[in-house]
Amino acid sequence: MIAAIPFPDISSEVFSIDIGGFSFALRWYALAYIVGILIAWRLVVAALRRPNLWPNDTPIMEPARVEDFLTWAILGVVLGGRLGYVLFYASDYYLSHPLEILAVWQGGMSFHGGFLGVVAAAWLFATRNGISRLSMGDVVAMSVPAGLFLGRIANFINAELWGHPTDVPWAFIFPGTDAQYCLGPIGVLADGSCARHPSQLYEAGLEGLLLGALLLFLVFKREWLKTPGQTMGLFFAGYGAARFIVEFFRQADAQYITPENPMGYALTLGEWGLSRGQLLSLPMIIVGVAIILWARRAREAKHA
Structure with a gap:
Protein backbone atom coordinates (compact mmCIF):
# COMPACT_ATOMS: atom_id res chain seq x y z
CA MET A 1 0.00 0.00 0.00
CA ILE A 2 1.25 3.48 -0.88
CA ALA A 3 2.24 5.64 2.09
CA ALA A 4 2.81 9.38 2.24
CA ILE A 5 3.77 12.03 4.79
CA PRO A 6 0.93 14.25 6.02
CA PHE A 7 1.64 17.92 5.40
CA PRO A 8 2.74 19.67 8.63
CA ASP A 9 0.23 22.10 10.12
CA ILE A 10 2.23 25.33 9.80
CA SER A 11 0.56 28.69 9.41
CA SER A 12 1.51 30.76 6.34
CA GLU A 13 2.09 33.67 8.76
CA VAL A 14 5.02 33.84 11.16
CA PHE A 15 2.97 36.21 13.30
CA SER A 16 0.27 38.86 12.88
CA ILE A 17 -0.58 42.03 14.80
CA ASP A 18 -3.97 43.79 14.86
CA ILE A 19 -3.76 47.58 15.22
CA GLY A 20 -6.78 49.84 14.94
CA GLY A 21 -8.79 47.41 12.89
CA PHE A 22 -5.89 46.64 10.54
CA SER A 23 -4.00 43.36 10.55
CA PHE A 24 -0.28 43.32 9.85
CA ALA A 25 1.26 39.91 9.18
CA LEU A 26 4.79 38.70 8.54
CA ARG A 27 4.65 35.81 6.09
CA TRP A 28 7.29 33.14 5.63
CA TYR A 29 8.13 34.22 2.09
CA ALA A 30 8.75 37.80 3.21
CA LEU A 31 10.88 36.53 6.10
CA ALA A 32 12.88 34.43 3.62
CA TYR A 33 13.62 37.54 1.57
CA ILE A 34 14.66 39.52 4.66
CA VAL A 35 16.91 36.84 6.15
CA GLY A 36 18.33 35.92 2.73
CA ILE A 37 19.36 39.53 2.10
CA LEU A 38 20.96 39.78 5.55
CA ILE A 39 22.96 36.58 5.00
CA ALA A 40 24.05 37.76 1.55
CA TRP A 41 25.18 41.07 3.04
CA ARG A 42 27.34 39.37 5.68
CA LEU A 43 28.87 36.94 3.16
CA VAL A 44 29.91 39.76 0.85
CA VAL A 45 31.33 41.80 3.74
CA ALA A 46 33.31 38.75 4.90
CA ALA A 47 34.81 38.35 1.42
CA LEU A 48 35.65 42.06 1.12
CA ARG A 49 37.54 41.89 4.41
CA ARG A 50 39.93 39.32 2.94
CA PRO A 51 42.10 41.10 0.35
CA ASN A 52 43.87 37.87 -0.64
CA LEU A 53 40.67 36.64 -2.30
CA TRP A 54 40.63 39.41 -4.93
CA PRO A 55 42.64 40.25 -8.06
CA ASN A 56 45.88 41.98 -7.10
CA ASP A 57 44.89 41.41 -3.45
CA THR A 58 42.59 44.44 -3.70
CA PRO A 59 38.87 44.19 -2.82
CA ILE A 60 36.55 45.84 -5.34
CA MET A 61 35.05 48.18 -2.72
CA GLU A 62 34.96 48.99 0.97
CA PRO A 63 32.69 46.76 3.12
CA ALA A 64 30.57 49.78 4.04
CA ARG A 65 29.58 50.21 0.37
CA VAL A 66 27.65 46.95 0.47
CA GLU A 67 24.85 48.69 2.35
CA ASP A 68 24.51 51.15 -0.54
CA PHE A 69 24.15 48.28 -2.99
CA LEU A 70 21.47 46.56 -0.89
CA THR A 71 18.89 49.17 -1.91
CA TRP A 72 19.69 48.59 -5.58
CA ALA A 73 19.54 44.81 -5.10
CA ILE A 74 16.18 44.87 -3.29
CA LEU A 75 14.63 47.00 -6.05
CA GLY A 76 16.09 44.65 -8.65
CA VAL A 77 14.66 41.57 -6.94
CA VAL A 78 11.17 42.98 -6.45
CA LEU A 79 10.76 44.75 -9.80
CA GLY A 80 12.52 42.06 -11.81
CA GLY A 81 10.74 39.21 -10.03
CA ARG A 82 7.33 40.74 -10.60
CA LEU A 83 7.91 41.77 -14.20
CA GLY A 84 9.46 38.39 -14.92
CA TYR A 85 6.37 36.61 -13.64
CA VAL A 86 4.11 38.89 -15.66
CA LEU A 87 6.09 38.42 -18.89
CA PHE A 88 7.18 34.79 -18.58
CA TYR A 89 4.21 33.12 -16.91
CA ALA A 90 1.00 35.15 -17.15
CA SER A 91 1.32 37.73 -19.92
CA ASP A 92 -2.15 37.10 -21.36
CA TYR A 93 -3.85 37.62 -18.01
CA TYR A 94 -1.99 40.81 -17.15
CA LEU A 95 -2.54 42.29 -20.60
CA SER A 96 -6.25 42.07 -19.76
CA HIS A 97 -5.74 43.25 -16.14
CA PRO A 98 -2.80 45.71 -16.29
CA LEU A 99 -3.57 47.37 -12.95
CA GLU A 100 -3.00 44.04 -11.17
CA ILE A 101 0.66 44.07 -12.24
CA LEU A 102 1.31 46.32 -9.24
CA ALA A 103 -0.56 44.01 -6.82
CA VAL A 104 2.54 42.16 -5.61
CA TRP A 105 0.76 41.26 -2.36
CA GLN A 106 -1.40 38.84 -4.36
CA GLY A 107 1.67 36.73 -5.14
CA GLY A 108 3.43 35.95 -8.38
CA MET A 109 7.22 36.31 -8.52
CA SER A 110 9.69 34.76 -10.95
CA PHE A 111 13.20 33.78 -9.92
CA HIS A 112 14.54 34.25 -13.45
CA GLY A 113 13.03 37.74 -13.55
CA GLY A 114 14.30 38.58 -10.06
CA PHE A 115 17.77 37.39 -10.96
CA LEU A 116 17.82 39.49 -14.14
CA GLY A 117 16.71 42.43 -12.00
CA VAL A 118 19.62 41.94 -9.61
CA VAL A 119 22.05 41.53 -12.52
CA ALA A 120 20.84 44.82 -13.97
CA ALA A 121 21.11 46.51 -10.57
CA ALA A 122 24.64 45.17 -10.05
CA TRP A 123 25.70 46.25 -13.54
CA LEU A 124 24.39 49.79 -13.03
CA PHE A 125 25.85 50.07 -9.53
CA ALA A 126 29.26 48.85 -10.68
CA THR A 127 29.28 51.17 -13.70
CA ARG A 128 28.27 54.18 -11.63
CA ASN A 129 30.90 53.52 -8.97
CA GLY A 130 33.81 52.45 -11.16
CA ILE A 131 33.74 48.82 -9.98
CA SER A 132 34.61 45.82 -12.13
CA ARG A 133 31.27 44.58 -13.47
CA LEU A 134 32.47 40.97 -13.61
CA SER A 135 33.66 41.05 -10.01
CA MET A 136 30.39 42.66 -8.96
CA GLY A 137 28.58 39.80 -10.67
CA ASP A 138 30.74 37.35 -8.71
CA VAL A 139 29.76 39.09 -5.46
CA VAL A 140 26.08 38.72 -6.23
CA ALA A 141 26.44 35.12 -7.38
CA MET A 142 28.20 33.89 -4.25
CA SER A 143 25.54 35.40 -1.99
CA VAL A 144 22.30 34.40 -3.74
CA PRO A 145 21.98 30.66 -2.85
CA ALA A 146 21.21 31.35 0.82
CA GLY A 147 18.13 33.31 -0.21
CA LEU A 148 17.18 30.61 -2.71
CA PHE A 149 17.29 27.99 0.02
CA LEU A 150 15.09 30.01 2.37
CA GLY A 151 12.70 30.96 -0.42
CA ARG A 152 12.13 27.33 -1.40
CA ILE A 153 11.57 26.37 2.24
CA ALA A 154 8.96 29.15 2.38
CA ASN A 155 7.35 27.72 -0.78
CA PHE A 156 7.09 24.37 1.00
CA ILE A 157 5.58 25.89 4.14
CA ASN A 158 3.07 27.76 1.97
CA ALA A 159 2.19 24.46 0.23
CA GLU A 160 2.82 25.95 -3.22
CA LEU A 161 4.82 24.87 -6.26
CA TRP A 162 4.44 21.20 -5.33
CA GLY A 163 5.56 18.34 -7.53
CA HIS A 164 4.04 15.64 -9.71
CA PRO A 165 2.11 12.71 -8.17
CA THR A 166 4.49 9.97 -7.05
CA ASP A 167 4.77 6.70 -5.14
CA VAL A 168 8.10 7.48 -3.45
CA PRO A 169 8.04 6.98 0.35
CA TRP A 170 8.96 10.62 1.06
CA ALA A 171 5.96 11.99 -0.86
CA PHE A 172 3.76 14.57 0.85
CA ILE A 173 0.00 15.08 0.87
CA PHE A 174 -0.26 18.80 0.17
CA PRO A 175 -3.43 20.63 1.23
CA GLY A 176 -5.87 22.20 -1.23
CA THR A 177 -8.28 20.88 -3.83
CA ASP A 178 -5.88 21.24 -6.75
CA ALA A 179 -3.15 19.31 -4.95
CA GLN A 180 -5.54 16.41 -4.36
CA TYR A 181 -6.09 15.73 -8.05
CA CYS A 182 -3.79 13.00 -9.40
CA LEU A 183 -3.44 12.65 -13.15
CA GLY A 184 -3.65 8.87 -13.52
CA PRO A 185 -3.16 6.12 -10.91
CA ILE A 186 0.31 7.16 -9.70
CA GLY A 187 0.25 8.68 -6.23
CA VAL A 188 -3.37 7.87 -5.43
CA LEU A 189 -3.77 6.81 -1.79
CA ALA A 190 -6.41 4.57 -0.27
CA ASP A 191 -8.48 7.55 0.86
CA GLY A 192 -8.37 9.11 -2.61
CA SER A 193 -5.86 11.84 -1.74
CA CYS A 194 -2.80 12.47 -3.89
CA ALA A 195 0.83 12.00 -2.84
CA ARG A 196 3.28 14.36 -4.52
CA HIS A 197 7.00 15.08 -4.82
CA PRO A 198 8.14 17.82 -2.39
CA SER A 199 9.84 19.57 -5.30
CA GLN A 200 10.33 22.70 -3.21
CA LEU A 201 12.69 20.73 -0.96
CA TYR A 202 14.53 19.32 -3.98
CA GLU A 203 15.14 22.88 -5.17
CA ALA A 204 16.19 24.03 -1.69
CA GLY A 205 18.77 21.25 -1.59
CA LEU A 206 20.18 21.70 -5.08
CA GLU A 207 19.89 25.46 -5.69
CA GLY A 208 20.48 26.47 -2.09
CA LEU A 209 22.59 24.03 -0.08
CA LEU A 210 24.61 22.24 -2.76
CA LEU A 211 25.25 25.16 -5.11
CA GLY A 212 25.77 27.57 -2.22
CA ALA A 213 28.27 25.30 -0.46
CA LEU A 214 30.20 24.77 -3.71
CA LEU A 215 30.40 28.49 -4.47
CA LEU A 216 31.52 29.41 -0.95
CA PHE A 217 34.14 26.67 -0.96
CA LEU A 218 35.56 27.86 -4.28
CA PRO A 259 -6.80 18.63 -21.39
CA GLU A 260 -4.61 18.49 -24.52
CA ASN A 261 -1.45 19.30 -22.55
CA PRO A 262 -1.89 17.66 -19.11
CA MET A 263 1.81 17.95 -18.24
CA GLY A 264 1.80 21.68 -18.91
CA TYR A 265 4.70 21.66 -21.36
CA ALA A 266 5.68 25.04 -22.78
CA LEU A 267 7.39 23.27 -25.68
CA THR A 268 6.26 19.85 -26.90
CA LEU A 269 8.71 17.44 -28.52
CA GLY A 270 6.66 14.43 -29.63
CA GLU A 271 5.61 12.56 -26.48
CA TRP A 272 8.04 14.60 -24.41
CA GLY A 273 8.33 18.28 -23.69
CA LEU A 274 10.01 21.06 -21.76
CA SER A 275 8.45 23.24 -19.09
CA ARG A 276 8.65 27.02 -19.02
CA GLY A 277 11.22 26.78 -16.23
CA GLN A 278 13.39 24.48 -18.33
CA LEU A 279 13.23 26.76 -21.34
CA LEU A 280 14.34 29.68 -19.17
CA SER A 281 17.10 27.61 -17.54
CA LEU A 282 18.77 26.35 -20.73
CA PRO A 283 20.16 29.81 -21.68
CA MET A 284 21.53 30.16 -18.14
CA ILE A 285 23.49 26.92 -18.51
CA ILE A 286 24.89 27.91 -21.91
CA VAL A 287 25.77 31.46 -20.83
CA GLY A 288 27.27 30.22 -17.56
CA VAL A 289 29.61 27.75 -19.24
CA ALA A 290 30.60 30.37 -21.82
CA ILE A 291 31.43 32.92 -19.09
CA ILE A 292 33.59 30.40 -17.19
CA LEU A 293 35.56 29.52 -20.33
CA TRP A 294 35.95 33.18 -21.29
CA ALA A 295 37.07 34.17 -17.78
CA ARG A 296 39.71 31.44 -17.66
CA ARG A 297 41.06 32.31 -21.09
CA ALA A 298 41.24 35.97 -20.11
CA ARG A 299 43.22 35.01 -16.99
CA GLU A 300 45.62 32.83 -19.00
CA ALA A 301 46.13 35.57 -21.60
CA LYS A 302 46.85 38.09 -18.84
CA HIS A 303 49.53 35.88 -17.27
CA ALA A 304 51.02 34.63 -20.55
Missing part, protein backbone atom coordinates in the same frame (compact mmCIF):
# COMPACT_ATOMS: atom_id res chain seq x y z
CA VAL A 219 35.48 31.52 -3.21
CA PHE A 220 37.00 31.18 0.27
CA LYS A 221 39.20 28.11 -0.20
CA ARG A 222 40.15 28.20 -3.90
CA GLU A 223 40.19 31.98 -4.41
CA TRP A 224 37.88 31.94 -7.43
CA LEU A 225 37.27 35.68 -7.10
CA LYS A 226 40.77 36.27 -8.47
CA THR A 227 39.36 35.28 -11.87
CA PRO A 228 36.57 37.82 -12.45
CA GLY A 229 33.41 36.31 -13.91
CA GLN A 230 34.22 32.71 -13.02
CA THR A 231 32.02 32.56 -9.90
CA MET A 232 29.15 34.25 -11.70
CA GLY A 233 29.43 31.79 -14.58
CA LEU A 234 29.29 28.82 -12.22
CA PHE A 235 26.19 30.21 -10.56
CA PHE A 236 24.47 30.69 -13.91
CA ALA A 237 25.29 27.14 -15.03
CA GLY A 238 24.70 25.56 -11.62
CA TYR A 239 21.33 27.15 -11.02
CA GLY A 240 20.21 26.46 -14.57
CA ALA A 241 21.17 22.78 -14.28
CA ALA A 242 19.55 22.38 -10.85
CA ARG A 243 16.31 24.03 -11.96
CA PHE A 244 16.25 22.02 -15.21
CA ILE A 245 16.52 18.76 -13.25
CA VAL A 246 13.91 19.65 -10.62
CA GLU A 247 11.42 20.68 -13.31
CA PHE A 248 11.05 16.98 -14.17
CA PHE A 249 9.47 16.51 -10.72
CA ARG A 250 7.67 19.85 -10.35
CA GLN A 251 4.06 20.39 -11.36
CA ALA A 252 3.67 22.95 -14.15
CA ASP A 253 1.90 26.23 -13.43
CA ALA A 254 -1.85 25.94 -13.77
CA GLN A 255 -2.10 28.25 -16.79
CA TYR A 256 -0.07 25.79 -18.88
CA ILE A 257 -2.14 22.70 -18.02
CA THR A 258 -4.97 21.85 -20.43
